[in-house]
C-alpha cells in the first residue's frame with residue numbers, strides 16, 4: 335500500500351492513524367492536517383493536572399516534534415480541511431492548497447455545545463475543549479474567586495474539583511436530577527454528589543439556567559452571576575459552560591456522506607465511500623457493547639478506532655470491536671468505567687463508600703453491561719478482561735457476601 339493518506343484533524347485519533355500506519359510499514363505519503371496551531375496533544379489533563387499546576391502546554395504533546403520528521407508525517411497545522419471532492423479524491427484546505435488522497439481519514443473531533451441562553455459570549459464565560467481555552471481558564475482560576483460551572487458531567491466536575499484545589503469557591507449547576515446521568519449508574523452519581531459536596535462545592539441539581547447576567551450593554555461586559563429559571567441568581571467571577579459537545583460532521587455531510595449526530599461508519603470505520611474513514615469523537619458506529627449506534631468521547635475509542643483504520647489501510651480484515659472504557663479524575667477519586675453501562679436495570683454495589691473505594695456491577699437482566707469503579711484500578715482491568723473475553727459474571731455471583739472478582743475469575747471455567 336503506497337497511496338497518500340490525508341488525515342483531517344490532528345488530535346488523538348488523527349495522530350494515532352499516522353503513527354500506526356508507519357509502525358505497520360506503510361510506505362506512502364501521510365499528511366496530517368490540523369486546524370489548531372499546535373502539534374497533537376493530550377486533552378484529558380486540560381481539566382485536571384494542567385489546571386492545578388503551572389506546567390507548560392508543551393508537556394502535553396503526544397509526540398515530540400522530531401517524531402513527525404523521523405516518521406515522514408507531514409503536518410499542516412493552523413489549517414482546516416475545508417471541503418472534500420470525492421469524485422477526484424481531493425481535499426481543499428483553508429490555506430488555498432489542495433491535496434489528493436487515496437484514503438481520507440476524518441478525525442475532526444467535536445466542539446463545545448453552548449446552550450442558546452443570553453450571556454454565553456461574555457468575556458469571563460469559559461468553555462473547555464482545547465489548549466487555548468485551558469490556558470485562558472487556568473489564568474482565571476484565582477484563589478477566592480467564585481466559579482460557577484454549568485453542567486455536572488465529567489468535564490464540569492473535573493474542573494470543579496481542580497478549582498477547589500486552587501482555593502476557588504465553586505458552584506455546579508446541573509439541570510438533571512443527578513450528576514453524570516448520561517454515563518454512570520445512579521449509585522455512583524450519588525457517591526460523587528456527596529464527594530463534591532464534601533470537597534466544599536455547592537452542587538445544585540435540577541437547576542435550569544435561564545441567563546448569564548453581567549455588566550455592560552448587551553453581553554459585552556463580564557458575567558456577574560448566573561440566573562436560574564426560578565429567579566435565583568448565583569454570583570460569579572467566572573463561569574464555565576461544560577454543557578457537552580457537538581461532533582464536527584458538517585464537512586462529511588456536505589460531501590454527501592451519511593451523518594446522524596456524527597459521521598456514520600460501518601464496523602471497519604468506513605463511511606459510505608470506501609476511500610473515506612471516520613474515527614474518534616466525530617464518528618457514529620454500531621458497537622457490540624451498545625444497543626444502537628453510538629458516538630463515544632474517549633481516548634480509548636480514538637486510539638483503538640485509529641488502529642483499526644490503519645490496519646484496514648494496510649490490508650487487514652478485522653472489524654472494530656474493542657471494549658469501551660473511560661476514566662475521570664475528580665479530586666482524590668479515580669472513576670473508571672469498563673463497558674457502556676447506560677441501560678442497566680440492576681446495579682450491585684460493593685466496597686466502601688467511607689473509604690472511597692467502590693465497584694458497581696451493572697446488569698441488564700443477567701447480562702453484565704459493565705463495571706464502574708472508584709479507586710479500584712485492579713477491578714477495572716478485570717472488568718475489561720471480562721467484557722473482552724465473554725466470560726460470564728452472573729448477578730447471583732456478585733451478590734454473594736464473600737464475592738471476590740479476582741478469585742471468581744480464577745475459578746471460572748472456560749465453558750461458562
Ligand SMILES: Cc1cc2nc3c(=O)[nH]c(=O)nc-3n(C[C@H](O)[C@H](O)[C@H](O)COP(=O)(O)OP(=O)(O)OC[C@H]3O[C@@H](n4cnc5c(N)ncnc54)[C@H](O)[C@@H]3O)c2cc1C
Nearest residue numbers: 343345346347369377378414415442443614615631632633
Ligand atoms: C477537557 C477534556 C478532558 C477530557 N478528559 C478525558 C478523560 O479523562 N478520559 C478520556 O478518555 N477522554 C477524555 N476526554 C476526551 C478525549 O480527549 C477525546 O475523546 C479525544 O481527544 C478524541 O480524539 P479525536 O482525535 O477524535 O478528537 P480531538 O482530540 O478533538 O481532535 C480533533 C482535531 O481536529 C481538528 N479539526 C476539526 N475539524 C477540522 C478540519 N476540518 N480540518 C482540520 N482539523 C480539524 C480539531 O481542531 C481538533 O484539533 C477529554 C476531553 C476534554 C476536552
